[in-house]
Amino acid sequence: MPAPFPAAAVRGYGAEIRAALSAGAGVDESDGKATPLYLAVRGGHLAAAKLLMERGADANVAPTPLLGPPLMPALAKRRVDLINLLLQGGANPNAQRGGESALHIAVRSGCLDCVKALVEAGADVNAKTKDGKTPLHMAKFKGQHEVAAYLLSHGVVLPTPAPISMKLKLSNADVEKGRTYFTHVCHGCHNAEPQGETKTGPNLWGVVGRDKASMASMRYSDTLLGWEGVWTYEDLNTYLFGPMLTTPGVKMETPGVPDETERVNVIAYLRTLSDKPIPLP
Structure with missing residues (x-):
């Protein structure tokens, strides 16, 4: 059974959260699986998440590397209000989950407003997954033209290798x-x-x-x-x-x-x- 404080966050009950905090519960106290803020965000409870952050909840605590910090369920739900709340409260726009950055996850969901929120907060538009995919590659691969156009206009760098037709490089190749x-x-x-x-x-x-x-x-x-x-x-x-x-x-x-x-x-x-x-x- 979850501990009382995280359970209150799951339900989004502000009164129970305040009572738990007044009784000495730690704002980042975990039920063994996740923190109250993570659970509130995962449940889509904006008011509860806001209350927890006002009381000092850490927006960057990840239950596990596989789950990532609270920003990840906010992105999964395409909840721009929660995303902005977390970013304004210090969430890392370059947070990782399972080898992907927050921006990769936003692109994967096809949420242009989520992408904009992350980029405006400082997300790296040239970030790579562990297998080399960039957000722009993922957007173009999925046919997300608006997302791709936005990324291209906000700092994407397309590398260009040095020419090989000069200095007899091909002539001397093995x-x-x-x-x-x-x-x-x-x-x-x-x-x-x-x-x-x-x-x-x-x-x-x-x-x-x-x-x-x-x-x-x-x-x-x-x-x-x-x-x-x-x-x-x-x-x-x-x-x-x-x-x-x-x-x-x-x-x-x-x-x-x-x-x-x-x-x-x-x-x-x-x-x-x-x-x-x-x-x-």
Whole structure:
């Protein structure tokens, strides 16, 4: 059975909360699972949450790392009034839950007003999940155009790798190392043989110089469908640097090849996947 004080918070009864505090209960006293503030927010009780915060409740106490602080149930309920109350009371706009930031969770719920509240309070618009997803990538992947536009206008940085067509980088690449990297990392999702079948991703035979998003058997993301032209060396350089970072919204949710030497080797190998490889720059 929950302790009396947290139970009062669950019910949202201000009189019981005041009585418990007057009797000496700690404002952040847990019932073994959560604090009164967390329970009040989870129950959607604005007045109870406000009372607890006025009495000094800590908006950043998390019952467990998996549950996160009270901001998380407020975001789950898309309760902007509770979100603003917590943020104004010192809640960390960059709080984490299960490897995701509060902003990721707001984007996942599709709540533009929640996103705005967090960003205005200082949330990092370039934060990454433990597997590399940014809020912008998640918004674009889910087709949340208003959220994506807001994030782009509030500090999102799309990294651009240094050009590889200069200083003979491709000419000096190690094709065999590129082949080895491809075999170990990429071959599970991409075929590299003429007339090879489609796997999770498209067959990459002839990819250098091929029109983007042009394989009839594939369902491409809006991001790739909107990226016109053929796959040039520099486009591959940009894309492979970190697909979710440089081209948010793509279906290739992998870290990419951030190391330039490895990336150039892979691109040099991809060039060989053709009966007539296009000239080096």
